[in-house]
Amino acid sequence: MSQAVQHLDSFARVKATVPLEIRQSSIPVAGRGMFATELISAQNLIFSIAKPLLCIVDDGAEALRNICDNCFATRKGIYQTIRERRLTYDFPDGILNKPSNLKSWTFLSILRIINSSDPPEACRIEAWEHHHRVECTVLSQMHHDLRGVENKVPARSMRALIRLMCLYDAGMIPAAEWEEFMSLKVTSGIGREKLAGHVEYLAEIVDYYKVTKLEKSVVKQLAYAHFNNNLVMDQPLLRNSFSYPSGNGCVTSGVCLEPFASMINHSCQPNSWWTFNGSEFQLRAVRDIPTGEELSISYIGITASYRSRQENIIKDWGFECSCLLCKEGPQEPMEGPLHENLLEIQKLERSTPVGSPLQMNQDFIDEMLLSGYHLGNYPIPYLYRQIYTATLRKGDNIEGLKVYLKIYFEIEHVVIPPPFPDDRINSLKKVISLIRTAELVESLLITEEIKSLLPYIRGFLSKKLCRETEKCFGPDTEIAKFEREQHQKMFGQSTNAYDDRERYVNDINKVLGWAGLTNIPEMNL
Numbered sequence: 001m002s003q004a005v006q007h008l009d010s011f012a013r014v015k016a017t018v019p020l021e022i023r024q025s026s027i028p029v030a031g032r033g034m035f036a037t038e039l040i041s042a043q044n045l046i047f048s049i050a051k052p053l054l055c056i057v058d059d060g061a062e063a064l065r066n067i068c069d070n071c072f073a074t075r076k077g078i079y080q081t082i083r084e085r086r087l088t089y090d091f092p093d094g095i096l097n098k099p100s101n102l103k104s105w106t107f108l109s110i111l112r113i114i115n116s117s118d119p120p121e122a123c124r125i126e127a128w129e130h131h132h133r134v135e136c137t138v139l140s141q142m143h144h145d146l147r148g149v150e151n152k153v154p155a156r157s158m159r160a161l162i163r164l165m166c167l168y169d170a171g172m173i174p175a176a177e178w179e180e181f182m183s184l185k186v187t188s189g190i191g192r193e194k195l196a197g198h199v200e201y202l203a204e205i206v207d208y209y210k211v212t213k214l215e216k217s218v219v220k221q222l223a224y225a226h227f228n229n230n231l232v233m234d235q236p237l238l239r240n241s242f243s244y245p246s247g248n249g250c251v252t253s254g255v256c257l258e259p260f261a262s263m264i265n266h267s268c269q270p271n272s273w274w275t276f277n278g279s280e281f282q283l284r285a286v287r288d289i290p291t292g293e294e295l296s297i298s299y300i301g302i303t304a305s306y307r308s309r310q311e312n313i314i315k316d317w318g319f320e321c322s323c324l325l326c327k328e329g330p331q332e333p334m335e336g337p338l339h340e341n342l343l344e345i346q347k348l349e350r351s352t353p354v355g356s357p358l359q360m361n362q363d364f365i366d367e368m369l370l371s372g373y374h375l376g377n378y379p380i381p382y383l384y385r386q387i388y389t390a391t392l393r394k395g396d397n398i399e400g401l402k403v404y405l406k407i408y409f410e411i412e413h414v415v416i417p418p419p420f421p422d423d424r425i426n427s428l429k430k431v432i433s434l435i436r437t438a439e440l441v442e443s444l445l446i447t448e449e450i451k452s453l454l455p456y457i458r459g460f461l462s463k464k465l466c467r468e469t470e471k472c473f474g475p476d477t478e479i480a481k482f483e484r485e486q487h488q489k490m491f492g493q494s495t496n497a498y499d500d501r502e503r504y505v506n507d508i509n510k511v512l513g514w515a516g517l518t519n520i521p522e523m524n525l
């Protein structure tokens with residue numbers, strides 16, 4: 001059968017840096033897939049879409065309640081409140097003074113990336129007329145509706161679907177775009193069985209409130225398509241000068257349904273990843289992607305355990321993952337005493353929030369290394385992270401720094417699958433923050449000589465952070481501007497004071513030696 005190839009010129013909203021094609025996926029059974037027809041270099045932007053076809057700002061995050069997702073602008077009232085809060089926090093330096101309210105980070109992030117001017121009055125009136133009134137009515141009624149509680153659809157999915165139907169009924173979706181929505185692949189197999197209750201409930205609500213003139217079968221098709229194709233809108237989190245919130249360094253600002261971006265299939269070791277700069281969707285390369293290789297993203301985030309990847313893909317997406325990593329990559333111990341031990345460690349992790357005891361982790365790591373596994377094999381990297389967390393909880397910042405230096409300079413270079421560029425940036429932020437803490441702490445565990453090396457290393461790494469952020473997200477993004485400002489605030493205008501790589505390499509090697517790390521290749525420093 002000859003396979004239709006769809007070229008980029010059919011999608012005017014897409015700004016691509018190389019020609020892209022949509023055709024039969026290289027993964028049997030996956031359907032269509034997206035391919036680049038030229039080489040793409042690591043971290044390069046592959047394509048962007050200034051405003052995906054359907055964006056729903058998440059009202060689950062308190063900071064976003066008053067953002068108009070018709071035009072992605074903040075309303076004045078909330079903007080002022082946030083400004084006041086920002087002033088009261090006005091982040092003091094140092095990890096020890098970290099503000100306890102994580103939501104303040106969300107406020108900052110979102111404010112910087114979302115246009116802060118008032119949405120025009122006309123925009124609000126228009127939005128109310130064509131979808132907002134229906135959306136509000138249904139959602140507020142649903143809140144009190146106790147029927148089918150177990151099948152309640154998440155509010156943002158409900159809003160996305162109501163929005164789509166209302167805009168269609170109002171004649172606001174051009175025929176070609178509607179065709180794109182209607183041709184989205186719907187969930188099949190086990191995934192479909194799991195979603196059936198939710199979709200029935202949704203169709204019933206839509207019918208009861210007379211949301212749309214569309215046939216019930218079309219409503220259900222759109223619902224299955226939404227669940228099979230929506231993408232969360234994660235924005236990079238703007239941190240304090242030194243400290244950082246725990247977690248993964250991004251904040252979810254909503255959900256989007258973007259049919260072009262939906263053509264990208266899943267891999268557990270993907271060659272690309274997506275991020276948002278405000279409402280702009282960006283697809284970026286994790287590594288060099290040769291001409292003709294299919295583009296892939298991970299639908300479940302980066303997960304090192306073979307077993308949990310398989311389970312999560314089946315549970316959340318309803319298909320069996322047969323990507324190269326799952327077929328040929330390493331697996332954790334699946335039988336024998338190491339497997340039994342691993343189950344014990346995982347059980348402990350679920351029952352004690354503090355993480356499993358340090359010695360138990362260290363013993364297990366030693367056993368795995370003796371059995372022929374290497375530092376990058378699951379669960380070793382994850383056990384080191386637990387050791388790091390438990391060490392900080394004990395208040396031992398100096399030991400915490402040592403463990404994290406191992407994670408950043410050694411383990412993350414060999415971990416399978418490798419971390420995304422934005423995860424590496426978050427790790428770098430942690431290293432910088434821990435170094436700052438070590439500079440301030442009085443402790444016999446660190447010599448004066450090592451302490452004296454830290455400020456230069458921190459300045460050098462802070463500049464590296466600016467460069468990496470620009471490479472990772474693009475130089476004109478809010479996060480890149482923010483990091484440049486932070487660097488200047490901390491280290492002043494003298495831009496070349498921290499450019500001496502020879503000095504840095506010499507100093508960091510001494511610090512790594514103090515932390516028990518030797519033989520780190522220079523390119524990893």
Ligand SMILES: C[S@@+](CC[C@H](N)C(=O)[O-])C[C@H]1O[C@@H](n2cnc3c(N)ncnc32)[C@H](O)[C@@H]1O
Pocket residue numbers: 025027028029030031032033184185186187188228229262263264265266267317319320321322323
């Ligand atoms: C977001 S869509 C991707 C585009 C889709 N291939 C199409 O033809 O429209 C997600 C669906 O693609 C298929 N898919 C994506 N990645 C896959 C993979 N690694 N293995 C098998 N099927 C996959 C599954 O049917 C999944 O539900």
